[in-house]
Structures are given as structure tokens and as C-alpha cells.
Amino acid sequence: MTQKSLFDDADTPALTAVRIHPDFTSWQQRARQLLLDEVPPQRVWWQADETQSRAIATAGNANIRVPKPFLTQARAASCHRNGDRWALLYHLLWRMTHGEHHLMALSSDPLVVQLHYYAKAVSRDVHKMKAFVRFRAVDGADGDPRYIAWFEPDHYIVEYAAPFFQRRFANMCWSILTPDCCAHWEGRGEVWFSAGADKAAAPGDDLVEETWRCYYRSIFNPARVKIQAMLSEMPQKYWKNLPEARLIPELVRESGNRVDTMTNEVKTAEQLRCGPRPAAPEQTLNDAIQHSEPGSIQQLALAAQKCRNCPLWQPATQTVFGAGPVPAPIMLIGEQPGDQEDLTGKPFVGPAGALLNHALTAAGLRRDELYITNTVKHFKFRARGKRRLHERPREEEIQACAPWLAAEIDQVQPDIIVCLGATAAQAQLGQGMQVTRDRGKVITRQGRHYLITVHPAYLLRNGESPHDLERFVADLQVAARHLQLLRSP
Ligand code: SF4
Numbered sequence: 001m002t003q004k005s006l007f008d009d010a011d012t013p014a015l016t017a018v019r020i021h022p023d024f025t026s027w028q029q030r031a032r033q034l035l036l037d038e039v040p041p042q043r044v045w046w047q048a049d050e051t052q053s054r055a056i057a058t059a060g061n062a063n064i065r066v067p068k069p070f071l072t073q074a075r076a077a078s079c080h081r082n083g084d085r086w087a088l089l090y091h092l093l094w095r096m097t098h099g100e101h102h103l104m105a106l107s108s109d110p111l112v113v114q115l116h117y118y119a120k121a122v123s124r125d126v127h128k129m130k131a132f133v134r135f136r137a138v139d140g141a142d143g144d145p146r147y148i149a150w151f152e153p154d155h156y157i158v159e160y161a162a163p164f165f166q167r168r169f170a171n172m173c174w175s176i177l178t179p180d181c182c183a184h185w186e187g188r189g190e191v192w193f194s195a196g197a198d199k200a201a202a203p204g205d206d207l208v209e210e211t212w213r214c215y216y217r218s219i220f221n222p223a224r225v226k227i228q229a230m231l232s233e234m235p236q237k238y239w240k241n242l243p244e245a246r247l248i249p250e251l252v253r254e255s256g257n258r259v260d261t262m263t264n265e266v267k268t269a270e271q272l273r274c275g276p277r278p279a280a281p282e283q284t285l286n287d288a289i290q291h292s293e294p295g296s297i298q299q300l301a302l303a304a305q306k307c308r309n310c311p312l313w314q315p316a317t318q319t320v321f322g323a324g325p326v327p328a329p330i331m332l333i334g335e336q337p338g339d340q341e342d343l344t345g346k347p348f349v350g351p352a353g354a355l356l357n358h359a360l361t362a363a364g365l366r367r368d369e370l371y372i373t374n375t376v377k378h379f380k381f382r383a384r385g386k387r388r389l390h391e392r393p394r395e396e397e398i399q400a401c402a403p404w405l406a407a408e409i410d411q412v413q414p415d416i417i418v419c420l421g422a423t424a425a426q427a428q429l430g431q432g433m434q435v436t437r438d439r440g441k442v443i444t445r446q447g448r449h450y451l452i453t454v455h456p457a458y459l460l461r462n463g464e465s466p467h468d469l470e471r472f473v474a475d476l477q478v479a480a481r482h483l484q485l486l487r488s489p
Pocket of ligand 1: 378
């Protein structure tokens with residue numbers, strides 16, 4: 001929104017036309033020279049060609065000694081769309097260097113108020129860009145996927161926000177297209193920028209769209225529908241570019257019925273505490289593993305039903321063994337079964353499993369061609385009322401269950417193992433593994449190939465990091481590509 005300038009002075013003609021690139025660094029350089037020449041702000045006419053590219057604002061310029069809060073706010077305000085921002089900044093700078101060093105402390109000063117207003121508007125716009133950029137996968141020139149997003153910012157924030165996307169999507173090649181400017185990252189080097197684009201240049205729906213909708217449906221809590229709060233956090237103007245937005249009317253409409261269903265869905269004591277128990281184990285864990293023959297994964301699964309090798313069997317309903325073809329090219333390992341897996345006896349059938357299915361499809365993989373299992377085969381939880389809340393297994397429980405997993409790997413003989421989350425990664429590759437640091441790259445140990453990524457349940461819990469969904473799909477694509485490499489002659 002264009003604001004009326006607070007410092008137009010009709011009586012004082014602007015005598016000096018100052019042309020700058022439309023970025024903070026360029027303004028800093030010219031402002032410093034104007035200060036040295038003692039040119040008052042009333043005599044400066046700032047001209048910036050907004051079609052030119054903007055340099056990414058860097059750390060403060062030591063040659064202009066101003067309070068740090070001014071530099072921080074000025075850097076943000078310099079991205080505001082209103083053309084009078086350069087004059088505003090120079091007015092403030094002039095006053096701070098001419099006897100009003102503490103000007104920024106005068107929160108009622110009209111120019112300080114305007115600076116805050118501009119900086120806040122830009123900061124809000126950057127926040128929305130971080131939240132609402134949605135990448136679509138297309139085939140890149142080198143055959144690898146490239147992720148392209150379309151976004152329409154209110155202000156000139158692409159260069160300002162680019163470092164966030166560079167850090168967050170370091171392993172992906174991506175482009176963010178906007179009407180003003182486009183940012184591109186090739187997975188290394190520097191982010192580069194090009195002129196603004198038309199929306200038609202952005203790709204339409206892709207397979208990740210469906211993953212988004214699955215994710216949004218899973219995290220949507222019908223008991224907490226607050227329309228006004230939702231509209232404030234996700235303004236309708238962004239909806240047209242959000243794949244999940246088309247679900248909102250339907251989810252809101254259904255929320256009443258879903259709350260009723262949830263309230264009436266009381267699990268029986270049998271389900272919650274102790275499903276049918278197998279008889280006392282006829283074979284010990286070691287017997288079962290030692291006697292299993294290649295191709296006898298069913299035999300292992302049956303033996304595991306009777307396992308009492310750690311206390312986790314007691315409160316759980318049943319052992320949840322892995323599932324999938326044997327052998328299989330890719331084996332996915334999670335942490336442990338969840339509530340629904342415990343009740344059905346199958347791995348990854350709850351909301352996290354649904355999200356995983358969509359992400360696999362988006363990555364070009366088929367779940368029915370993969371073997372999926374968990375590090376620990378019994379559900380560990382603590383009861384809260386009628387709910388059973390997940391608890392992370394302890395190291396001794398992971399160790400107790402390790403022979404089952406090792407026997408599965410022996411049988412499945414995967415070309416690549418995908419570790420979903422820290423528990424699986426550390427159980428396979430050692431305690432030093434960190435998902436945030438080591439994800440998305442192939443790690444080879446003793447001739448076996450591993451790839452680490454997040455657990456889909458993490459994505460469902462961590463609703464504030466929507467971009468993790470795209471990274472999750474990208475990580476799975478790394479596994480798919482590596483498999484192709486391994487199989488190419
Ligand atoms: S968690 Fe593993 S080791 Fe413990 S009882 Fe279950 S199957 Fe056995």
C-alpha cells in the first residue's frame with residue numbers, strides 16, 4: 001500500500017538526483033558520500049530503477065556509524081515496495097548523524113514509526129514466503145529433478161529471503177519464480193537471480209501435490225477449527241498457489257462430523273492393553289534366527305510374535321514385523337510401530353504411513369516394491385486417558401530388538417536402506433549420525449548403501465516446517481536415483 005510521504009517538502013526543490021540500484025548496499029554507498037558532502041535530505045531526489053537486480057544485503061557498513069537497530073530495520077525496509085523508502089532512510093540517517101543519535105529510541109517520531117511500519121510489512125511478507133512457497137518437481141536439463149515454485153510477494157523480498165531457501169534446500173536444485181525477480185539454486189555455488197517471470201512459466205500440479213494434501217488432511221484438527229485465526233495465518237490471497245487450500249472448505253464442512261466420530265471412537269480395553277496373547281514362546285529369539293532359512297521371512301515373522309526379549313511386548317497388542325517383497329531393492333526402516341500399527345499388526349498403516357505412501361509415489365517409488373519395517377517391533381507408549389502416546393525406545397530396547405532387524409536385512413538383501421528418523425539412522429550407522437546434518441546423501445558402509453531422512457511422523461508433528469515435506473520427497477528421490485545408478489550397466 002502506498003503511504004503518503006512524511007518528508008516531502010514542496011518549498012525545497014530537490015537539487016541532486018541520485019541514481020542507485022534498488023538495493024540496500026547501493027543506497028548505503030551513496031548515502032555515505034552524500035553525508036560526507038553534507039547534502040541535506042531535502043536536496044536529494046532518490047531514483048532507483050526497480051527493474052534492476054538487487055544485491056543481497058550484507059552485514060553493516062562500518063563507515064556509517066549508526067545504532068544497530070537502525071541498520072537491521074533499514075535493511076528490511078529497503079525491500080518495501082513504496083518508492084519513498086530511500087528518502088525515508090536518508091532522512092533518518094541524516095538526523096542520527098546530526099545531533100539525534102538516539103532518534104531510534106523516539107518511538108513516536110513519525111519517521112521512526114514509518115520505518116517500523118515498512119520493516120514490519122517486509123518481515124511479514126518474508127514470513128509468508130517461507131510458509132507458502134510450494135515447489136513442484138520437473139525434469140531438469142541433466143535428468144535430475146528440479147523444483148520450481150511460484151510466489152507473488154507484496155514487496156521486493158526475493159533476494160532478502162533467498163538465503164533461507166538456500167540453507168533449507170541445500171541438497172536440491174530449485175527456482176523460485178515471482179513477477180519481480182526469480183531466484184535459482186544449483187545445489188552449490190551462489191544463488192543467482194534473473195528477471196521476473198510470468199506465472200505461466202511455473203509448472204502446474206505434480207505428484208508432490210497429492211502428498212501435500214495428504215499431509216494437510218493428516219494435521220488438520222477438526223476439534224480446533226477457528227476460521228478467523230486460520231484466515232489470518234493463511235490469508236486467502238495465497239490459496240490459489242497452495243495445493244492443500246482446495247481441501248479447506250471440505251475439511252471445515254466435515255469438522256463437526258469428524259469430532260463426533262472421534263469422541264465416539266473409544267477403544268476397548270482389549271485393544272488398548274492386551275490383545276490376544278500368543279502361548280509361551282516355543283523358540284527363543286536366537287533359535288528362530290538361527291533356524292531361519294533364506295527366503296523364510298514368514299518364519300521369522302511368526303517367531304517374532306513370541307519374542308519376550310525386552311519388556312516392550314507386555315503392554316503392546318502384538319509384534320509388528322516388516323512387510324514387503326523379499327528380496328527388495330529398497331528397505332525402509334522406521335523407529336517403531338504406532339497406535340494403528342499395533343492394532344492391525346502391519347507397519348506404516350496410520351497417518352504417517354499414508355503420508356509416506358504419497359511421498360514415495362511423488363519420488364517415483366512404489367511401496368509394494370519396497371520392504372518396510374521398524375527398528376523396534378513392539379509399540380512403546382504411555383497411556384493418557386483413552387489415548388496411547390508414543391514414547392521413544394531406549395537404547396537397551398533397540399539393542400534387544402537388533403537381531404530381528406539384522407535377520408530381516410539378511411533376508412531382504414536391499415541395495416539401499418533408507419533410515420526414517422534418528423532412531424533408525426543411529427541403530428544402523430552409529431550414534432554419531434544426525435538427521436539434520438546427514439540427510440539426503442548416500443552413505444556407504446561395509447559395502448551397503450544407506451540414506452537418512454526424517455520420519456514421516458516428524459512431518460506430521462512439525463506443522464511449522466512445511467518445506468520439510470518437499471525435502472522428504474527429494475531425499476527419497478536420491479534413493480531412487482541411486483538405485484538406478486547401481487543398476488545401470
Ligand atoms: S521390542 Fe523387539 S526385542 Fe522387545 S519384545 Fe518386541 S520383538 Fe522382542
